[in-house]
Amino acid sequence: MTLKFTKMHGAGNDFVVLDGVRQQIALSPEQVRYIADRHFGIGCDQILLVERTPREDADFRYRIFNADGGEVEQCGNGARCFVRFVHDHKLTSKREIVVETKSGLISPRLEDDGRVTVNMGAPIFEPALIPFVSDSQDAIQPLQVGNETVQITAVSMGNPHAVQVVDDIETAPLSTQGHLIETHPRFPKRVNAGYMQIVDREHIKLRVFERGAGETLSCGTGACAAVVAGIRRRLLDNSVHVATRGGTLSITWAGEHSPVLMTGPAITVFEGEINL
Numbered sequence: 001m002t003l004k005f006t007k008m009h010g011a012g013n014d015f016v017v018l019d020g021v022r023q024q025i026a027l028s029p030e031q032v033r034y035i036a037d038r039h040f041g042i043g044c045d046q047i048l049l050v051e052r053t054p055r056e057d058a059d060f061r062y063r064i065f066n067a068d069g070g071e072v073e074q075c076g077n078g079a080r081c082f083v084r085f086v087h088d089h090k091l092t093s094k095r096e097i098v099v100e101t102k103s104g105l106i107s108p109r110l111e112d113d114g115r116v117t118v119n120m121g122a123p124i125f126e127p128a129l130i131p132f133v134s135d136s137q138d139a140i141q142p143l144q145v146g147n148e149t150v151q152i153t154a155v156s157m158g159n160p161h162a163v164q165v166v167d168d169i170e171t172a173p174l175s176t177q178g179h180l181i182e183t184h185p186r187f188p189k190r191v192n193a194g195y196m197q198i199v200d201r202e203h204i205k206l207r208v209f210e211r212g213a214g215e216t217l218s219c220g221t222g223a224c225a226a227v228v229a230g231i232r233r234r235l236l237d238n239s240v241h242v243a244t245r246g247g248t249l250s251i252t253w254a255g256e257h258s259p260v261l262m263t264g265p266a267i268t269v270f271e272g273e274i275n276l
């Protein structure tokens with residue numbers, strides 16, 4: 001089978017985007033891993049599959065597969081690339097669309113300056129819904145990682161995140177802690193491990209060891225989770241610029257049950273075909 005694909009990135013978090021509207025696509029985990037492989041395949045952090053949806057209240061369905069082959073609930077940087085893709089490939093003329101994901105509806109919008117704003121929905125703190133094994137919803141909770149105890153904020157943006165505050169992002173222990181947190185038994189569906197450095201109340205630096213992909217240059221839901229965590233810890237104001245290794249994302253959250261808004265880039269790099 002020959003598949004047309006589009007290679008895209010959102011602040012360096014890169015994607016292979018597949019048009020499941022004009023092509024009939026059903027990928028096995030092995031095929032996902034092959035496409036995502038940076039030596040034997042195309043190479044990407046995630047694969048994004050665009051599909052029609054039967055829902056009346058949505059324009060498309062959006063399926064996300066991590067490089068390890070697992071299908072997941074949400075991808076923030078991918079949502080921005082999604083709306084750029086469907087607009088540029090003339091699957092819609094709308095500049096704002098409603099997209100069905102495994103974790104609910106999101107609405108990305110193309111801005112006049114070329115960036116994309118996404119309403120990512122409200123963060124979730126109930127442990128059972130993250131999911132996180134805990135009898136507390138405190139903003140800061142201890143987590144035993146190897147032979148040390150770290151202080152995390154557990155939050156879901158549709159996908160699970162464990163966020164820490166560090167003094168220096170450059171020395172954050174992603175290489176030693178990242179996988180241990182990702183696979184921690186208190187996160188039954190595994191978790192994305194975020195490390196943020198507070199620059200001031202409107203600026204942070206962020207690195208994320210992503211579930212199913214390892215450290216990426218940027219993580220959109222991770223940026224949302226980090227800002228929410230910082231606001232809950234009373235360290236940040238409501239609008240924050242998040243500097244990631246691949247670029248800057250702007251996140252706004254008014255607190256409580258209000259939605260998190262994310263604005264950032266969505267870039268098309270090249271089009272191609274791959275034989276599966």
Ligand SMILES: N[C@H](CCC[C@H](N)C(=O)O)C(=O)O
Nearest residue numbers: 075076077159210211220221
């Ligand atoms: N690794 C994530 C999915 C991709 C999220 C990230 N690339 C983003 O931009 O939000 C997870 O397993 O939940």
